[in-house]
Amino acid sequence: MSGTFVGMPAFPEAARAALGDTQLRHNLAHATGVIRAKRSRLVTEVEESMPESGGWEALRLAGAGVKDRALRDLETQLVLLEERLTAAGATVHWARDAAEANAIVVAVAQRHQATEVVKVKSMVTQEIGLNEALEAEGIDAWETDLAEIIVQLGDDLPSHILVPAIHRNRAEIREIFLREMGKVGKPAPEGLTDEPAVLAGAAREHLREKFLRAKVAVSGANFAIAETGTLVVVESEGNGRMCLTLPEVLVSVVGIEKVVPTWAELDPLLRLLPRSSTGERMNPYTSTWSGVTPGDGPQEVHVVLLDNGRTRALADDVGRQALRCIRCSACLNVCPVYERTGGHAYGSVYPGPIGAILNPLLKGTGDPQTDSLPYASSLCGACFEACPVRIDIPEVLVHLRSKVVDGHRDDTVPKAEAVAFKGAAYALGDSRRLAWAERASGLAGRVMTRFGRTSLPGGRAAAGRVPGPGVGKWTSARDLPAPPAESFRAWWKRTDGGRR
Ligand code: SF4
Numbered sequence: 278m279s280g281t282f283v284g285m286p287a288f289p290e291a292a293r294a295a296l297g298d299t300q301l302r303h304n305l306a307h308a309t310g311v312i313r314a315k316r317s318r319l320v321t322e323v324e325e326s327m328p329e330s331g332g333w334e335a336l337r338l339a340g341a342g343v344k345d346r347a348l349r350d351l352e353t354q355l356v357l358l359e360e361r362l363t364a365a366g367a368t369v370h371w372a373r374d375a376a377e378a379n380a381i382v383v384a385v386a387q388r389h390q391a392t393e394v395v396k397v398k399s400m401v402t403q404e405i406g407l408n409e410a411l412e413a414e415g416i417d418a419w420e421t422d423l424a425e426i427i428v429q430l431g432d433d434l435p436s437h438i439l440v441p442a443i444h445r446n447r448a449e450i451r452e453i454f455l456r457e458m459g460k461v462g463k464p465a466p467e468g469l470t471d472e473p474a475v476l477a478g479a480a481r482e483h484l485r486e487k488f489l490r491a492k493v494a495v496s497g498a499n500f501a502i503a504e505t506g507t508l509v510v511v512e513s514e515g516n517g518r519m520c521l522t523l524p525e526v527l528v529s530v531v532g533i534e535k536v537v538p539t540w541a542e543l544d545p546l547l548r549l550l551p552r553s554s555t556g557e558r559m560n561p562y563t564s565t566w567s568g569v570t571p572g573d574g575p576q577e578v579h580v581v582l583l584d585n586g587r588t589r590a591l592a593d594d595v596g597r598q599a600l601r602c603i604r605c606s607a608c609l610n611v612c613p614v615y616e617r618t619g620g621h622a623y624g625s626v627y628p629g630p631i632g633a634i635l636n637p638l639l640k641g642t643g644d645p646q647t648d649s650l651p652y653a654s655s656l657c658g659a660c661f662e663a664c665p666v667r668i669d670i671p672e673v674l675v676h677l678r679s680k681v682v683d684g685h686r687d688d689t690v691p692k693a694e695a696v697a698f699k700g701a702a703y704a705l706g707d708s709r710r711l712a713w714a715e716r717a718s719g720l721a722g723r724v725m726t727r728f729g730r731t732s733l734p735g736g737r738a739a740a741g742r743v744p745g746p747g748v749g750k751w752t753s754a755r756d757l758p759a760p761p762a763e764s765f766r767a768w769w770k771r772t773d774g775g776r777r
Contacts, residue, residue, distance in 0.1 A: 285624030287649035315556025339545035344601035361506025365568025375405035398422035399497030436620030447471035527575035549665035553605035586639030608660035630660035651677035693747020715764035725759035
C-alpha cells in the first residue's frame with residue numbers, strides 16, 4: 278500500500294520539489310507552529326513550578342543521564358532484559374538487520390496462518406520495511422494510528438515522526454477516506470465532513486472490525502526496562518492499547534537502544550516525552566507489559582531485539598549520543614529547514630534534524646543520499662535547544678560532514694570545495710603567493726564593484742550567480758560579496774600603518 282523511500286534522490290534535489298509546493302509549506306508552518314507553542318507553554322510551566330530542582334534543564338540532564346547509563350552498559354542491560362522477558366513467558370529473538378527482523382515476524386504470522394496483522398505506530402517497523410515484507414508473503418499489515426492510516430490509504434510516505442501525515446490538510450484527508458476506505462474494509466460513511474472528530478470517527482469504525490478479527494498484532498516499544506523485562510508504549514488514541522491486548526499473538530520489534538536500566542529511571546523520560554512531542558503533561562495511554570499473563574491479553578508474545586546499524590552508531594564516539602533519541606520530534610518542529618522542505622526530502626522514515634544524523638549513523642556514509650543529509654542544516658542550534666535528552670545535533674552534523682569529506686579524499690575527480698581549499702592552502706603557504714593572490718582578489722573586487730549588483734547592507738557590491746563548477750552551485754543560493762579592492766597589507770604599505 279504505502280510507498281517506500283528506496284531510490285530517493287539526495288536532499289537538495291528532493292528539497293527543491295518540496296519547496297515548490299506552497300500547500301505543503303502552509304500545512305507544515307501551521308502544524309509545527311501549533312505544536313511549538315504547546316510545548317513551549319509546558320516547558321515554561323516546568324520552569325516556574327519546580328525552580329528549586331533546576332527546572333526543565335535538570336529534567337533534560339536526568340533524561341540524557343538515563344539513556345547514557347543504558348548505552349554505556351548496553352550489553353549487560355540487553356542480556357538482563359532478555360532474561361526477564363523470557364522468565365515472564367515471552368520469546369526473545371535477536372536480529373542483526375532488517376532482513377532478519379522481517380523474517381522473524383513473517384514466520385510468526387505464518388505459523389498462525391495469519392493473512393493480516395494490526396499494527397501500533399512504530400518507527401522501527403517502518404525503518405525495516407516490515408509492511409512490504411509482510412505484503413510480499415501475502416499478509417496485509419493494517420496501520421491503526423490515525424495519521425498512519427491516512428499515509429497508508431493515501432499510498433503516501435510519512436513526513437514527520439509523530440504526525441506522519443502532517444503534510445495533509447483536513448480536506449485532503451476526507452478525500453482519501455472517501456476514495457480508499459471501501460477498497461480495504463468498511464467504507465467511509467456517506468456525508469463525511471472534514472471535521473477532525475468526524476474523520477476520527479470514520480477511522481474508528483473502519484478499524485474496529487480489523488481489531489476484532491486480527492490474530493496477530495505488531496508493535497514497537499518506546500522503552501524496554503531491563504530490570505523488570507517490561508516494554509512500554511505511549512500513544513494518544515487508544516489504538517495501541519487495542520493492538521496490545523486484543524489479538525492472541527503479539528510481536529514487538531524493539532531497537533536495542535530503547536533499553537532503560539530500571540523502572541525508576543523511566544520517570545524523567547515519561548515527563549520529557551509528552552511535553553516535547555504533543556505538548557501534553559502526560560500521555561493519554563501508557564501501556565506496559567512483561568511477557569504473557571494467562572487468560573489476559575496475548576497468549577504468545579515475541580520480542581525482536583534489533584541492531585540494524587545501532588552498534589555502528591554506538592561505536593562512533595561523537596555520534597552515539599543520537600541513540601539517546603526518544604523520537605519526540607521536538608527538533609523537527611523548531612527546524613527552519615524542515616519547516617520549509619517537509620519530511621520526504623530526507624528520504625527516510627527519520628526526517629528533520631534527527632534524521633540528518635541518524636540515517637548516516639545507522640547506514641554509514643558513502644552513499645550520495647545519506648551523504649547529503651549532514652548538510653541539510655543551517656547549524657542554527659535550535660534542535661539542540663529543543664531536544665529533551667540534550668543531543669547536540671549540530672556537533673554530530675559537523676562530525677558527519679568531516680566523515681563525508683574524508684570519504685572523498687581519494688576521488689579521481691576532486692570536488693570543487695576540495696580544489697578551492699587546496700588552492701587556499703597553496704596561496705596561504707607562502708608570503709609571495711599570498712601577495713599575488715591578494716592582487717588578483719583586489720582586481721576581482723574592482724570588477725565586481727563596477728559590474729556586480731549592489732545588494733548587501735552598507736552598499737557593498739555582490740555578485741549574483743557566478744558561472745563555473747562548484748562556485749556556480751554555491752552562488753545560486755547566496756550573494757558573493759566583492760573582495761575589498763585593496764588588501765590590508767597593501768593599505769598598510771600605502772599608509773605606513775595608517776600614519777599618512
Ligand atoms: S533528537 Fe531529541 S528532539 Fe529530536 S526527536 Fe530525538 S529526542 Fe526528540
